[in-house]
Amino acid sequence: xxxxxIKRAKELLADGSVDRVIGWKRGEFAYDIxxxxxxxxxxxxxxxxxxxxxxxxxxxxxxxxxxxEGKILAFLKPCDTYSFxxxxxxxxxxxxxxxxxxxxxxxKLDIEKIKAKGITGxxxxxxxxxxxxxxxxxxTQTMPFYEAILGKCASCxxxxxxxxxxxxxxxxxxxxxxxxEMVEKLENMTAQERFDxxxxxxxxxxxxxxxxxxxxxxTCENCVFDNxxxxxxxxxxxxxxxxxxxxxxxxxxxxxxxxxxxxxSRVCPQHIPLHLLNRKFIKDxxxxxxxxxxxxxxxxxxxxxxxxxxxxEPSVVHERGVE
Amino acid sequence: xxxxxxFVCHCGTNIAATVDVKAVAEALGHEAGVVIAQDxxxxxxxxxxxxxxxxxxxxxxTGVVICSCSPRMHENTFRKAAAxxxxxxxxxxxxxxxxxxSWIHKDIATATEKAIIxxxxxxAKVALNTPLTSMESPVVKRALVIGGGIAGIxxxxxxxxxxFDVDIVEKNPTIGGKMAQIDKTFPTLDCxxxxxxxxxxxxxxxxxxxxxxxxxxxxxxGFVGNFTVKIKKKARFVDETKCTGCGxxxxxxxxxxxPNEFNMGLDNRSAIYIPFAQAVPxxxxxDPNYCMMLKTGKCGVCSKVCSAGAxxxxxxxxxxxxxxxxxxxxxxxxxxKLDKYDEFAYNQCPDVVTSLELERLMNAAGPNGGTLLRPxxxxxxxxxxxxxxxxxxxxxxxxxxxxxxxxxxxxxxxAMLIREKYPDTEVYVFYIDVRTPGKNFDEFYRRAVEQYxxxxxxxxxxxxxxxxxxxxxxxxxxxLANEQLHINADMxxxxxxxxxxxxxxxxxxxxxxxxxTNDFFTEAHPKLRPVESATAGIFLSGACQGPKxxxxxxxxxxxxxxxxxxxxxxxxxxxxxxxAHSDELMCNGCSSCEKVCPYGAITYIDKEFRMPDxxxxxxxxxxxxxxxxxxxxxxxxxxxxxxxxxxxxSNSQIMAEVDAICK
Numbered sequence: 001x002x003x004x005x006i007k008r009a010k011e012l013l014a015d016g017s018v019d020r021v022i023g024w025k026r027g028e029f030a031y032d033i034x035x036x037x038x039x040x041x042x043x044x045x046x047x048x049x050x051x052x053x054x055x056x057x058x059x060x061x062x063x064x065x066x067x068x069e070g071k072i073l074a075f076l077k078p079c080d081t082y083s084f085x086x087x088x089x090x091x092x093x094x095x096x097x098x099x100x101x102x103x104x105x106x107x108k109l110d111i112e113k114i115k116a117k118g119i120t121g122x123x124x125x126x127x128x129x130x131x132x133x134x135x136x137x138x139x140t141q142t143m144p145f146y147e148a149i150l151g152k153c154a155s156c157x158x159x160x161x162x163x164x165x166x167x168x169x170x171x172x173x174x175x176x177x178x179x180x181e182m183v184e185k186l187e188n189m190t191a192q193e194r195f196d197x198x199x200x201x202x203x204x205x206x207x208x209x210x211x212x213x214x215x216x217x218x219t220c221e222n223c224v225f226d227n228x229x230x231x232x233x234x235x236x237x238x239x240x241x242x243x244x245x246x247x248x249x250x251x252x253x254x255x256x257x258x259x260x261x262x263x264x265s266r267v268c269p270q271h272i273p274l275h276l277l278n279r280k281f282i283k284d285x286x287x288x289x290x291x292x293x294x295x296x297x298x299x300x301x302x303x304x305x306x307x308x309x310x311x312x313e314p315s316v317v318h319e320r321g322v323e
Numbered sequence: 324x325x326x327x328x329x330f331v332c333h334c335g336t337n338i339a340a341t342v343d344v345k346a347v348a349e350a351l352g353h354e355a356g357v358v359i360a361q362d363x364x365x366x367x368x369x370x371x372x373x374x375x376x377x378x379x380x381x382x383x384x385t386g387v388v389i390c391s392c393s394p395r396m397h398e399n400t401f402r403k404a405a406a407x408x409x410x411x412x413x414x415x416x417x418x419x420x421x422x423x424x425s426w427i428h429k430d431i432a433t434a435t436e437k438a439i440i441x442x443x444x445x446x447a448k449v450a451l452n453t454p455l456t457s458m459e460s461p462v463v464k465r466a467l468v469i470g471g472g473i474a475g476i477x478x479x480x481x482x483x484x485x486x487f488d489v490d491i492v493e494k495n496p497t498i499g500g501k502m503a504q505i506d507k508t509f510p511t512l513d514c515x516x517x518x519x520x521x522x523x524x525x526x527x528x529x530x531x532x533x534x535x536x537x538x539x540x541x542x543x544x545g546f547v548g549n550f551t552v553k554i555k556k557k558a559r560f561v562d563e564t565k566c567t568g569c570g571x572x573x574x575x576x577x578x579x580x581x582p583n584e585f586n587m588g589l590d591n592r593s594a595i596y597i598p599f600a601q602a603v604p605x606x607x608x609x610d611p612n613y614c615m616m617l618k619t620g621k622c623g624v625c626s627k628v629c630s631a632g633a634x635x636x637x638x639x640x641x642x643x644x645x646x647x648x649x650x651x652x653x654x655x656x657x658x659x660k661l662d663k664y665d666e667f668a669y670n671q672c673p674d675v676v677t678s679l680e681l682e683r684l685m686n687a688a689g690p691n692g693g694t695l696l697r698p699x700x701x702x703x704x705x706x707x708x709x710x711x712x713x714x715x716x717x718x719x720x721x722x723x724x725x726x727x728x729x730x731x732x733x734x735x736x737x738a739m740l741i742r743e744k745y746p747d748t749e750v751y752v753f754y755i756d757v758r759t760p761g762k763n764f765d766e767f768y769r770r771a772v773e774q775y776x777x778x779x780x781x782x783x784x785x786x787x788x789x790x791x792x793x794x795x796x797x798x799x800x801x802x803l804a805n806e807q808l809h810i811n812a813d814m815x816x817x818x819x820x821x822x823x824x825x826x827x828x829x830x831x832x833x834x835x836x837x838x839x840t841n842d843f844f845t846e847a848h849p850k851l852r853p854v855e856s857a858t859a860g861i862f863l864s865g866a867c868q869g870p871k872x873x874x875x876x877x878x879x880x881x882x883x884x885x886x887x888x889x890x891x892x893x894x895x896x897x898x899x900x901x902x903a904h905s906d907e908l909m910c911n912g913c914s915s916c917e918k919v920c921p922y923g924a925i926t927y928i929d930k931e932f933r934m935p936d937x938x939x940x941x942x943x944x945x946x947x948x949x950x951x952x953x954x955x956x957x958x959x960x961x962x963x964x965x966x967x968x969x970x971x972x973s974n975s976q977i978m979a980e981v982d983a984i985c986k
Contacts, residue, residue, distance in 0.1 A: 067940060090911070090912075090913035090914065090915075091912045091927075092912075092913065219911065220964035221910065221911055221942075221966075222908065222909045222964060223964075227909065227965065229965075229975070230965045253963050254963075257963075301918060305915055305918045305919055305961060306918070
């Protein structure tokens with residue numbers, strides 16, 4: 001697929017349809033992959049990569065990219081198209097300035113899961129018939145492919161591209177995912193158990209802001225956590241348990257807009273399952289206001305921004321919070 | 324440096340009995356920025372206000388906190404007092420220690436503690452208050468009345484009388500509404516048409532009144548003093564300006580089997596029709612559901628016979644746009660559908676009718692020319708049973724929880740009229756209880772019982788069964804005699820509950836006015852502002868606000884007119900300065916605020932910003948029209964970046980209040 005993508009990108013650059021291309025390039029290690037913008041065929045040939053590690057959602061980059069002159073080609077996986085649509089809906093991305101090519105999605109690999117097997121000195125990782133052949137400086141190792149996939153891919157919600165100008169490969173369907181399994185488990189805990197769970201998880205937070213910076217729903221011109229006038233920036237540190245407040249405020253801010261792309265948990269260096277907070281909101285919205293998938297389209301009104309006579313009463317929401 | 328004055332009101336014993344007001348003043352006196360803290364018997368009295376005023380002058384106060392009743396009561400009083408002493412009125416805050424504290428607590432210690440906390444929150448807020456200045460916005464000197472029943476007609480006439488232009492929008496081909504269908508009116512028994520039609524004519528002849536009949540309100544934008552309304556004039560396929568109302572087309576129309584809605588479907592009309600003789604405007608309308616020409620293209624009789632050349636089969640709906648300063652809602656009511664009341668056999672038996680159907684059956688312009696005959700076999704009924712509260716005061720889903728208010732009186736009227744005209748008829752009325760508050764109402768009911776010997780029986784009818792001999796078996800219980808009754812009746816009349824017209828619900832959304840759970844429009848205050856809606860510039864007239872009889876409807880119609888006139892008299896109105904504004908540097912342009920704004924006050928503009936690196940960037944940012952904004956604050960909570968803020972209730976002020984409460 002990588003070759004086909006590079007070929008098509010070069011064509012579109014050559015005929016002037018686009019001025020730039022956003023995709024991924026390799027870093028220091030084979031698995032160390034970051035989003036990158038390419039402007040020439042040479043750069044594409046040299047650096048462009050799309051493999052089992054290109055999990056990063058490039059939609060958010062398009063906020064800044066579409067503020068620039070000219071048009072950009074974006075390769076979007078199914079999950080990325082939801083974020084893209086949501087940003088178009090919020091007028092954060094100028095749709096006219098993007099040419100979207102839908103590409104096949106994951107499952108993508110989680111290098112941490114490979115390392116957790118005690119495999120180090122990794123040179124390359126190849127998927128051969130769902131067995132990973134891992135070349136290391138100590139020799140070749142193998143492990144089953146599905147044991148190394150990202151958490152967000154294991155509970156994939158959709159293989160369908162909700163927006164594209166053209167496709168490379170096949171379009172898929174919305175899947176029956178098990179993504180609310182863990183949320184249900186948390187719901188069934190007692191309040192104390194749940195508090196302990198989150199206390200345990202969130203206390204690992206080092207406030208690196210990676211979750212916020214990667215989140216496609218977090219594109220505010222001036223984040224409330226960086227804005228002294230918001231009255232929130234100093235709230236978190238004032239609390240002895242600042243991580244609580246930061247992540248809860250963030251979850252509230254993206255509620256109803258989070259597409260469940262899973263990037264927050266993917267980038268968290270402390271492996272906090274942050275997506276569970278967002279999924280709880282998604283589940284609640286589905287249950288209280290009817291099924292809603294943020295980013296599925298660009299026109300529908302989000303349940304939290306809409307008043308409807310059939311909306312549940314606040315007391316219903318309140319009662320659910322009482323043990 | 325803040326110099327805040329705190330004034331704690333005793334409100335006689337309303338507050339002082341449960342709150343230690345001296346302790347509240349003492350505690351708040353120690354708050355940062357507070358330079359004076361006093362308590363007084365009645366803060367709202369002249370001398371109480373003088374206390375505030377002299378403190379502002381002598382202590383050079385920068386902010387005032389009044390701990391008293393709800394701001395809905397006296398906020399204005401204290402704002403005016405502050406203004407007269409030279410302090411910006413928006414530097415006054417009211418801590419509600421009465422409704423939200425003293426009235427709901429019994430324990431003095433708890434209530435006092437809470438009053439202190441509420442006071443502290445107000446002090447924290449007032450410290451962040453900024454002086455605000457109201458803007459002025461011009462008033463368009465024209466009113467719109469939605470609905471042309473007796474309520475709308477009365478309102479329009481009164482507004483026109485005061486010298487302002489009024490438009491009436493009526494969805495039916497004629498004005499007149501329900502009152503035009505009624506035969507006689509209680510408690511005087513005069514003929515409804517005789518008192519209504521002169522008003523209809525007066526409305527049509529008044530130069531200041533424009534009647535848009537067969538029209539509907541399509542869209543409402545704007546705000547008090549300056550509404551822009553789109554009115555859809557539905558195609559009636561007849562040129563209103565040419566039609567003389569001669570009625571020849573209605574006689575010649577070959578399609579005569581159309582249920583006549585004016586007579587409640589008890590007889591038929593033609594496909595081209597004038598609802599009734601005194602219709603205003605007296606213009607024919609073609610019913611496209613039945614007109615052969617419009618359905619099949621074959622006929623054209625009306626066009627041939629019309630000497631005025633008024634028939635236009637190609638007529639389309641047209642939209643007219645007009646500016647208004649005030650809007651009066653007078654959308655009225657309808658009897659509920661009785662489909663769910665199988666026990667009364669309404670759908671099975673033609674001789675079981677609703678009260679409004681009975682009005683038509685008894686009316687001279689009705690299907691029987693005023694002779695009361697059974698719809699089934701056109702014979703004279705000898706036993707008539709009236710059932711009260713059909714769907715009114717009902718606990719279940721089928722009916723309405725409220726009392727429809729008019730049924731007791733019109734049933735007494737019907738019973739009396741029947742006994743007067745047909746003394747050989749036995750009349751039974753089954754009731755839960757008879758409600759007759761109103762001038763000369765109880766006397767009227769007693770005449771029905773005592774003078775006309777109407778059999779009033781306390782109890783509900785359980786089952787109505789049509790029998791093979793054409794009679795109707797009415798099974799009921801007499802609660803006072805404690806016995807089961809079977810009445811062999813010829814007719815049964817059901818006093819169906821009334822409900823607001825179905826068109827009112829989408830209209831309320833357009834007008835951003837509130838409705839209660841029964842879809843009646845909600846007044847701004849049930850006692851003190853009964854004809855105003857909570858949305859400025861929108862007034863309520865008649866049964867759209869709650870069940871009403873004709874005298875009440877007319878009184879309310881005139882009251883709504885008075886309120887509208889009061890508004891239209893002004894050249895400009897003072898706007899509420901507590902409006903939202905967006906910090907453009909923080910705004911993402913995401914449209915969340917626009918979507919939740921109930922007033923349509925928010926638009927988006929592409930604005931050029933200079934970036935730190937000297938480049939410029941064009942960003943989409945929200946812009947609030949302060950004249951439209953009502954200061955509800957929905958946008959401020961919807962805004963993900965905190966760019967939206969509300970003057971007088973800023974995010975930082977609310978945070979400060981919360982902090983003060985939690986401290």
